[in-house]
Amino acid sequence: MAGTLFTKVREIISAISPERSSVTKYVVPGIRPPRVTLCAFVVLSFIGWSGGCSGKTSNRPSLDAPPKAAIDMTIQVYGPVESQRDWTNSLREKLISDIRSGITERKPDTSDMIKIPAGKAIIGCEDSPDACLPFQTRNIGAFYIDRDEVTNAEYNRCVAEKQCLPPTNFPHMPGSSEPDHPALLTFKQAERYCLWAGKRLPTEYEWEKAARGKDGRLYPWGNDAPLKPVANVCGAECTMNWADPTWSDGYAYTAPVGRFPEDRSPYGLLDVAGNVKEWVASVAPLPQYHFIARGGSWYTKREQLRAWERQEWRQGIRLDDKGVRCAADGRGPIKKSATRPR
Numbered sequence: 001m002a003g004t005l006f007t008k009v010r011e012i013i014s015a016i017s018p019e020r021s022s023v024t025k026y027v028v029p030g031i032r033p034p035r036v037t038l039c040a041f042v043v044l045s046f047i048g049w050s051g052g053c054s055g056k057t058s059n060r061p062s063l064d065a066p067p068k069a070a071i072d073m074t075i076q077v078y079g080p081v082e083s084q085r086d087w088t089n090s091l092r093e094k095l096i097s098d099i100r101s102g103i104t105e106r107k108p109d110t111s112d113m114i115k116i117p118a119g120k121a122i123i124g125c126e127d128s129p130d131a132c133l134p135f136q137t138r139n140i141g142a143f144y145i146d147r148d149e150v151t152n153a154e155y156n157r158c159v160a161e162k163q164c165l166p167p168t169n170f171p172h173m174p175g176s177s178e179p180d181h182p183a184l185l186t187f188k189q190a191e192r193y194c195l196w197a198g199k200r201l202p203t204e205y206e207w208e209k210a211a212r213g214k215d216g217r218l219y220p221w222g223n224d225a226p227l228k229p230v231a232n233v234c235g236a237e238c239t240m241n242w243a244d245p246t247w248s249d250g251y252a253y254t255a256p257v258g259r260f261p262e263d264r265s266p267y268g269l270l271d272v273a274g275n276v277k278e279w280v281a282s283v284a285p286l287p288q289y290h291f292i293a294r295g296g297s298w299y300t301k302r303e304q305l306r307a308w309e310r311q312e313w314r315q316g317i318r319l320d321d322k323g324v325r326c327a328a329d330g331r332g333p334i335k336k337s338a339t340r341p342r
């Protein structure tokens with residue numbers, strides 16, 4: 001009875017925060033691991049429940065899972081700031097080396113990607129330093145970036161190859177699992193998918209350049225705040241307290257990608273301001289290791305759509321509005337690949 005109850009609780013926790021249910025944890029060198037581990041929690045809470053410490057649970061994927069080293073890595077950040085002085089780079093290297101495990105090299109299919117030319121970009125803002133990168137003009141090399149957010153159909157090809165974990169299912173969000181909706185992903189799932197596709201996550205600078213264009217506009221469509229529903233954000237259909245009843249975009253949660261042609265950057269990226277936030281490769285500075293997602297989502301207030309706005313997220317927090325669009329290096333021509341599964 002207790003075992004059944006715990007399994008149910010664990011399924012719920014897993015659905016909300018998959019990383020927190022992971023057994024194997026990547027411990028950053030110099031960072032003190034948590035005093036109470038998941039196994040200890042299991043033993044103390046439910047003596048009758050078996051298999052927890054061995055990692056063999058009834059609901060953990062086994063046969064259909066990608067290589068363990070790539071999926072069971074959970075980032076834990078503990079300890080005083082002083083002990084974290086040098087860990088950002090080493091953690092990043094470890095994360096990349098593990099997350100590449102078992103991936104077959106392939107050339108990216110750039111047919112649905114947009115090439116962003118090399119050159120200067122206006123990054124950040126001057127009047128809201130807590131909400132943007134420092135204001136700067138920055139030279140950024142050429143790169144490719146997906147026109148659209150990665151869809152469930154695209155992501156599930158990686159799942160079918162047993163190279164990516166299935167996306168989290170959110171039953172309370174009608175339509176979110178449909179093939180043409182954006183895949184709702186953790187940072188690790190997002191990076192793993194991009195690497196599997198022969199691509200990578202965009203850096204934060206690349207994402208912002210692709211979103212704001214050469215002129216560093218405030219919004220993907222220009223410098224004017226939107227007067228009508230041009231993007232999928234928290235409008236009339238949204239169930240959050242901050243929903244704007246005057247903004248009827250037609251979707252309570254995610255929308256099929258590309259459904260809002262005006263939510264378009266000067267380079268042609270779609271769903272830049274809304275639909276799902278998009279994980280980027282950059283790592284937030286100390287003292288806390290946070291991942292960064294850019295752009296707004298179905299969950300975002302309509303007042304927070306400026307393309308320089310940024311937010312930092314710990315793994316496992318609020319996954320139901322996070323997705324990804326991948327990037328690829330833009331040096332030289334990239335031939336279309338015939339290796340990408342259809």
Ligand SMILES: [Ca+2]
Pocket residue numbers: 149271272273274275276277278295296
């Ligand atoms: Ca988006």
